[in-house]
Amino acid sequence: MRIRQLLVKTLREAPAEAELPSHRLLLRAGLVVPLAAGLYCFTPLGWRVVRSIERIIREEMNRSGALEVHLPALHPIELWEQSGRAALMGQTLFRLFDRKEREFALGPTHEEVISYLASRAIQSYRDLPVTLYQIQTKFRDEPRPRGGLIRLREFTMKDAYSFDTGWDTLDASYDAAFAAYQRIFRRAGVPVIPVAADSGAIGGKDSQEFVFLTESGEDTILLCPGCGYAANAEKAEFVPAPAVPGEPAPMERVHTPGRRTIAEVAEFLGVEPRQTLKAVFYKADGKPVFVAIRGDLEVNEVKLKNALGAREVEPMDEATVRELGLVAGSASPVGVSGIPVIADRSAVDSPNLVGGANEPDYHLRNVNHGRDWQATLVAEIALARTGDACRTCGQALETRRGIEMGHVFKLGTLYAEKMGVYYLDEHGERRPCVMGCYGIGVERLLAAIIEANHDADGIRWPWEVSPFDVHVVVIGAGEAAVDAALSELEQALQRSGLEPLIDDRDESPGIKFKDADLLGMPMRVTVSPRALERGGVEVRDRATGETRVLSPADAAAAIAAARSKAIEAGR
Incomplete structure (x- = not known):
């Protein structure tokens, strides 16, 4: 092939908006051409790489025993309403109407549609286990497309779904997909580590991400150098610093002029930040929530959302704070009514904390849960950070940046029950299939290949994906x-x-x-x-x-x- 036949137009310099190395090199090498935010055209050279990645994925999925299918990208909205995710996906879901005014969605993922197919194909335990996969276009109305091919609004995903008779056989299907993913990333030249992850809008019991560690990544990963524990910050567990012990003392009101932050109040009163009670205000699905957490910790909004079972959690705006009569900088759950109070376990288990008096320039000493205030819900909602103790071995956790390359989920019977995916067991009893879900973003993998294989002069393609x-x-x-x-x-x-x-x-x-x-x-x-x-x-x-x-x-x-x-x- 002559280079002039490929419409290759290289650039000496990348556009200023390209920040990641992969984004700069994709543009400079003429592999892609941007169309709009989160949308890219692939040139012949770039498309050859995509096809090589797809070939590797197909070979390894077939090797694992999975069967390839092809599902529509256009979905009747009724399927999403049946699963309950039409509302859960919110504005991420692209919606449109046909000429008969019937509503459809452009598929951001395919759990609903694969369940529809399986409900009509699976009848008996003899049909199981089975894993079905496809390589198909997905659409997500991302609020902030970024990083070139890292976060797109239209992208190609290999998504696979396993159907089993029980959790034990699901484990075998999950392990087969896990091993296939390890081979895919190794052949593509991207070093990855598996980390515990939050299931997000997919739902389910357990999930792991395959993460490529790079400073260009948008995800925060917590790693333990002692036992090897690894988790996304959204999921990471840790042991907070112990509370300062003591018997509950009488609560007293103290003047704290001009002190609003945890650091200012702690210094003024001569206490440690872990001896203070922080108040944080949120809206969960549009409704106000009062969060109480120890002053040395931060709120993990994903854990908070999961604890509340909410679709969306966002910080409360200042106007709403004032309307509810809350005093930013001097608030505490003491005396608060009419708003659910979500407490991190640290705030419940720590005695004699300093909290706001719910009036400007005043705080309360010796605030104790159960005596002075009561949580509506107690949950572990604190964010793990560098230096926090590993829950498994106690060593200090380290923080790294990374890019999520693939995600595997144990869905269980969540979708099977909602979408009617049942089978008849050996005794003729009707039971829901136990499902798993496994995804890899093709364009994101292409970007990671470049992130992992480049130097100052350009790309260094691994043999298997080189155009x-x-x-x-x-x-x-x-x-x-x-x-x-x-x-x-x-x-x-x-x-x-x-x-x-x-x-x-x-x-x-x-x-x-x-x-x-x-x-x-x-x-x-x-x-x-x-x-x-x-x-x-x-x-x-x-x-x-x-x-x-x-x-x-x-x-x-x-x-x-x-x-x-x-x-x-x-x-």
């Missing part, structure tokens, strides 16, 4: 010796099963070499008068920079051997 095996730079095209060597090389590459991208443009050698490094094929071969004088063509490894001069036939054989070795090692 071409070798980048051939021709210098002196039209000269008889060069043309003869190029022809010999092309034939040798073809015999070896290798696909070259040939750059015989009328450009300077410097431009061609820069484009070769930017586009990042695993091997570069230079056909030039200078190389021919040295006895052949110049072969350069993109990853190591190692350079050799070989005959065209030997060059093809060496490249084929390097490719086979790299692919075998990755598998």
